[in-house]
Amino acid sequence: MNRVAIYLLALGAFVVGTAEFIVSGVLEIISRDLNVSISLAGQLVTVYALSHAFGALVLVMLTAQFDRKKVLLYSMLVFIFGNIIAFFSFNFSMLMLSRIVLAMSGGLFFVVAISYAAQLALPAKRGGAIATVITGFTISLALGVPIGTLIAAYLDWRYIYLIIAAVTLINLILLNKFISELKGKKQISLKQQLLLMKDKKIISGLLMTIFWMLGYTMVFAYSAPLLSNLAGLSIEMISTALLVLGLSAFVGSRIGGYAVDKWGPVRTISISLIIHSTALFVITITATSTLGAFLTIMVWGVAAWTTTPANQYYLISLKPQSSDIVISFNTTLMNIGMTLGAALGGVVIQYSSVQNLGWIGGTFILLALVCSTFSFVSSKQSL
Structure with a gap:
């Protein structure tokens, strides 16, 4: 089992989870900064969930026949772009756009990462491989959100997304090096x-x-x-x-x-x-x-x-x-x-x-x- 590759997939799941959940920790700050109500700011969560669902379903279907490594890396590239949009979001509409881009690319990445981990592992170890990727996602709740919220207390909340983009870029480079190509399935x-x-x-x-x-x-x-x-x-x-x-x-x-x-x-x-x-x-x-x-x-x-x-x-x-x-x-x-x-x-x-x-x-x-x-x-x- 390629442990390094699976841990890198888990790191990708971690940044995807942090980008999704961090809004809950800084919702009031975003509300004040962008001059919108809490209830309207809360729609950032709803839109993300719906867009994530779309990315995890429709985009996976559309890319099923393509090389899985390329799909994985391109989804991360788009995810980085979504974080950059969030960093430059000086109005609510732009931030909402960033949430859609982040959710769709993050949804695609998460599905392909789980499938990738299962195929990288031996049959007797597949449960553990899948769990490792999901663990990366759950750690974002335990660590990513509290750390991101703490950063927002001392810096502009937008810098959280810049940090996520930087970590994702490093992860993308390492994944490109350590994971092997995996052919897409017949369309x-x-x-x-x-x-x-x-x-x-x-x-x-x-x-x-x-x-x-x-x-x-x-x-x-x-x-x-x-x-x-x-x-x-x-x-x-x-x-x-x-x-x-x-x-x-x-x-x-x-x-x-x-x-x-x-x-x-x-x-x-x-x-x-x-x-x-x-x-x-x-x-x-x-x-x-x-x-x-x-x-x-x-x-x-x-x-x-x-x-x-x-x-x-x-x-x-x-x-x-x-x-x-x-x-x-x-x-x-x-x-x-x-x-x-x-x-x-x-x-x-x-x-x-x-x-x-x-x-x-x-x-x-x-x-x-x-x-x-x-x-x-x-x-x-x-x-």
Whole structure:
């Protein structure tokens, strides 16, 4: 297994994740600087999610037959360009344009990077290789966003994007040196690609992704008011709790990679979803104390992100000859799940109570478990 290449792919996932999530940390600063409302500035998150979904689906389809190394490097080049646009964004429209460019190129890179990592590794190590790339993405939550927010406290927030561009350029040069060429797959027509979605085991596996991400995001997006209301945590303590969640996500993604190579994706996905749903069901009880809140967040973060590499591995195993397409659908639906989770969570808070987020989110995770179980059973029946 080419470890250096896989670690470089993980670094690429890290910068993509940092570019996506950093807006949440500097939203108020951007709002003041560009003279727009917080709600309008928040649309930078929504537009990114939708554009990322487009890049992960349509662009992957359009580039399926091209050499994967060239697609990977050109996507990084466009990503650097997007960061430069963000650096020179002196009005909201220009910043919004940069988000679209960053999301589409980042979405394409992420899908190709996961597929690349899987093919660079030996069959027995593919789960770990996929987990390594996903770990790079989760580390952006734990380290990239806090560091970027800290930089914004001392420098103009635009310099964050200049730094991301510089790191990406170095990574691009190293990837060009260390990864081998990988031929694109035979071009599949749009009709044939959509026919993949007629497979009930793939459909149910992708439905699992939507419900899993919806349940997770519903609570994650509103974790600050949830912890403030239930545990009475200060802003500093909430920031620490989110750091703990990010570190737990890192641990979870590593456990997921190890577990899928050791015990397979079926057991890993099932157990992680059961623990995930349990954590969300009890969080409104345990989060009434600081210690209870932190312990539950740790379990939640580990369980939630253990699912990710196992799910990616499972979906690839269903259609290995169309791995890029399947992963692109999965990445797209992850972003749709995030968008729906944030929107539905807002509705819950507006019309009921923030305390209801836990059990509603946990219910969606159980629906994800039902979908995954159906997919596993269908997969066995087709053998």
